[in-house]
Amino acid sequence: MLRLYDNHLSGNGYKPRLLLAHLGRAYERVEVDTLKGATRTPEFLARNPNGRIPLLELEDGTHLAESNAILFYLAEDSPFLPSDRLARALTLQWMFFEQYSHEPFIAVARHWIQHAEMTESQRSQLPDKRAGGDAALAVMEEHLREADWFGGDGMTIADIALYAYTHVADEGGFDLGSYPAVGDWLARVRERPGHVPMEPVAEGVIAPTES
Ligand SMILES: N[C@@H](CCC(=O)N[C@@H](CS)C(=O)NCC(=O)O)C(=O)O
CATH class of the missing domain: 1.20.1050.10 (Glutathione S-transferase Yfyf (Class Pi); Chain A, domain 2)
Structure with missing residues (x-):
């Protein structure tokens, strides 16, 4: 299952949350306390040397950083990324x-x-x-x-x-x-049907929704 390292106040984190909701994809959401330096620990820096959320962990353990790169990856073969x-x-x-x-x-x-x-x-x-x-x-x-x-x-x-x-x-x-x-x-x-607001944000496994 996809895992998203995220923070509930972050608009950059909200981007993949909103797209995943529209795509109806399940993922595990991990809240990271950015205001308390939790993105700068050795454990987190091993996942993203740039020390920032959002960070997507793929099923094979690969990490993908940068909110817009995450959107681009997730949107492949969906109407949210035009083919033209x-x-x-x-x-x-x-x-x-x-x-x-x-x-x-x-x-x-x-x-x-x-x-x-x-x-x-x-x-x-x-x-x-x-x-x-x-x-x-x-x-x-x-x-x-x-x-x-x-x-x-x-x-x-x-x-x-x-x-x-x-x-x-x-x-x-x-x-x-x-x-x-x-x-x-x-x-x-x-x-747009399938929209989710930025807050409140659920913890743990987020189940697919209708899009
Ligand atoms: N360009 C990056 C910016 C990411 C970013 O600034 N993340 C902030 C939260 S919105 C963060 O993790 N800050 C914690 C820190 O810098 O230690 C993106 O679009 O993902």
Whole structure:
């Protein structure tokens, strides 16, 4: 059985949780206390030298890190990864956008505000995080004025990657009301049959659900 090392507060961890729910695949979920350094122990570093969740352990014991690589692996042969060459590349385009232009601003601002005591240095960087996050949301808004989804004609792993931290962007101080097309897209993702919310998160073996 697949095993997912995860943390219940993590949007990066939520990405594979949401895809696995849509695929109706059973897996074992292991909660890792990232705030207490549990990703930096010798045992965890032996599984992922980069010391981060999410981490997928395959049936043969191989480990796969990086949330979007995990999505790509799991989505093979499913409608969430288009077979058309250009649509596949556009799906990757938006997933790289998520990692470089979106997550470092929106997820980090949320993390600082919600889950940790902010340092002086973090407080001084917050305006730049806000500006970067708003720039990413504006790019998404522009795309969604013309298209329903990112990457393909239907929902793809690019939508899952972008949904994870966009739907909680308000927790990072972002005003989603300024991005109406993003709001409509969030509702489309949320209303898709088989959707699971980010929280609460079950422990142990997660049984397949209808998709
Ligand atoms: N680029 C990575 C980022 C993963 C990441 O930042 N994970 C955080 C939780 S969201 C983590 O494990 N932090 C604990 C640590 O750095 O020790 C991905 O997309 O999976």
